[in-house]
Amino acid sequence: MPVPRIVIMGAGFAGYNTARTLERLLRPAKAEIVMVAPFGYTLYQPLLPQVAGGVLDPRAIAGPLHRLLSRTQLLPGKVRGADLHERTIDVEKIDGTKVSLHYDRLVLAAGSVTRTFDIPGLKEHAHGLKNLAEAVYLRDHVIAQLELANVSMDPAERAARLGFLVVGGGYSGVETCANLQLLTTKALRRFPRLDPALLTWTLIDIAPKLLPELGERLGREAMRLLSRRGVDIRLGTTLERLEPHCAHLTDGTTLPCRTAIWTAGVTPSPVISTLNLPADRGRVRVGADLRLADFPDVYAVGDAAAVPDLARGGGDAMCPPTAQHATRQARVAAHNVAASLLGHEPRQYRHKDLGLVVDLGGVQAVARPLGVELTGIVAQAVTRGYHLATVPSVSARARVLGQWLIHAAAGDDLIRLGLLDPRTSSLVDVEHSL
Ligand SMILES: Cc1cc2nc3c(=O)[nH]c(=O)nc-3n(C[C@H](O)[C@H](O)[C@H](O)COP(=O)(O)OP(=O)(O)OC[C@H]3O[C@@H](n4cnc5c(N)ncnc54)[C@H](O)[C@@H]3O)c2cc1C
Incomplete structure (x- = not known):
């Protein structure tokens, strides 16, 4: 049988x-x-x-x-x-x-x-970060913007290529913004023709708080750390319209930008x-x-x-x-x-959340394991320890640890792989086919 x-x-x-x-x-x-x-x-x-930030390889x-x-x-x-x-x-x-x-x-x-909304231009021009293809694409795309800005003589093009927008102030948007902002800030040292003042990172969310999952204090701390690094954080604000070279926000401003990363929910x-x-x-x-x-x-x-x-x-x-x-x-x-x-009895699912860790790049993080609020290097140690303990295999664990050490010692190699076709890399192209 x-x-x-x-x-x-x-x-x-x-x-x-x-x-x-x-x-x-x-x-x-x-x-x-x-x-x-x-x-x-x-x-x-x-x-x-x-x-996406080049700290780890996809594998x-x-x-x-x-x-x-x-x-x-x-x-x-x-x-x-x-x-x-x-x-x-x-x-x-x-x-x-x-x-x-x-x-x-x-x-x-x-x-x-x-999750997307009917915001004009969003489905055509925004990028997501839910799978490996998107992470590899985003990294390539961001490095390409620096390379192209470096050779452009047009001030408007330079401003748009160095303008980056992240929509979504949850853990996914905050971590993406933090890691990529760090990548671009450090990478600028290798592009001496680019004026660092032109590099802009903007993080927006319609909600009045950043990282609501972590509570008031840690949300404010994440905001303070990112603002100090130059990220322009605008709460109570969202995207009104997205064009290939600029983003119109609900606060009435228009940002020159060729990179809009959408992480507003699933x-x-x-x-x-x-x-x-x-x-x-x-x-x-x-x-x-x-x-x-x-x-x-x-x-x-x-x-x-x-x-x-x-x-x-x-x-x-x-x-x-x-x-x-x-x-x-x-x-x-x-x-x-x-x-x-x-022929046994079923169980019921009951689980109390154990907390959340949010990596802000480098040695910065905020975390609330088991209700204990942590910031700075201690939070980063807990964050990395948590990831090491939960990545799914021994080989993955060894790769993650090895690559963290290599990245800390040697920095980013800024290799742009050029694997994906920019014409078919919007988040709808990559994620939404059945
Ligand atoms: C950037 C980012 C950071 C995050 N950080 C955290 C964090 O710090 N802590 C935390 O708890 N959570 C975090 N999350 C959320 C967490 O990753 C998700 O909640 C989790 O992946 C959900 O697991 P899942 O198995 O339900 O779905 P997924 O992990 O999305 O897996 C779904 C699987 O189904 C496959 N699939 C889809 N459609 C089909 C189909 N038609 N047929 C067959 N297979 C299909 C997909 O390929 C995939 O393998 C994060 C998510 C993101 C994107």
Whole structure:
């Protein structure tokens, strides 16, 4: 008799940890595990700003699935749709061929993409930072702006090439701004023809505070540190219109700028909306057992799922989309999938947030582990220690540590790889195809 098949959609924090836990809980005779994933790695997204900033190489934050998983069968491709009544999913493999796959249990862990709005020019000209392609592109693009400004005789072109805008004052926007600002400031020493006064970094957010996740004091501290480094931070402000050479802001100003980085929130991966499931702001609604009410063989975890936050009282409170929740939800989902096959009781997901770390580049950081507020070099030590402990493999850990040391000693080599086509590198091009 064939063993039940568990299919996992996605290999991020949620998908990877589901597979890894299932391998431990179920012997091969009890279930076959299949993971549909477009790439051969699980990505450690929190260090993407350091890849964009040239502190780390892309491979350092890519956990190798072929090494990390022992008996999960990897199906290289993307889920394009599913018939949850018939218990089948449609997969497009990376060579474009299509296959339909039956499942006995399905785990939806397709994560999220950058959320965009109907702001004129945003989808055409802004860049995101949610995957490795975008991190590599952004780094190339920023270095290219310095190189082109250096050879330009046109003052307007120089100003626009040296004008950088980041939209979003959450951890992702703040870390991206901090790391890239440091890259450009240090890089200017190698472009003596460029006047440092022309370099501008602007960070805007519609909210009245920076880093609201970290509380009042640390938000203010991050703002103070970045402002001292020359970042122009404007709160209560957002983007009104984006053009190739300038950005119009809601405070009435126009910034000369050829680089706009949009990090204002996330929305579930596009495939999720094709499933027509009950959702909360696009995220699949599940119970605290991570199961769909109408399809008890289907589970959803991570950024793609709206999971009641029992640690904050449940009710309407949903878990925020963080790696911490995705990882822990995955372990509970795996337990519940195994329990459903072995006739055991399911568990409920309950996790109290352990805090957040925010790398501001160099030796600067702000962090609140377990409610303790830290700044400066101590916060940076905790931040780096946390990342080292949580990157997904020993080889990744060794690469991250080695590259931090090399970068600290030797600085940035400023190599522009030129791998991506600028005509197809907007965040919608890169992230939003199903
Ligand atoms: C710059 C940045 C910094 C961050 N910093 C932190 C931090 O400090 N702390 C923290 O807790 N969180 C942080 N996060 C958030 C955290 O990374 C996410 O919450 C986490 O990645 C969510 O995990 P996930 O598995 O749900 O989704 P993802 O990690 O996005 O993984 C989803 C996976 O599904 C795959 N996929 C998508 N569509 C399909 C499909 N149709 N078929 C098959 N596979 C598909 C994707 O390729 C990917 O492998 C950060 C995020 C960013 C972008």
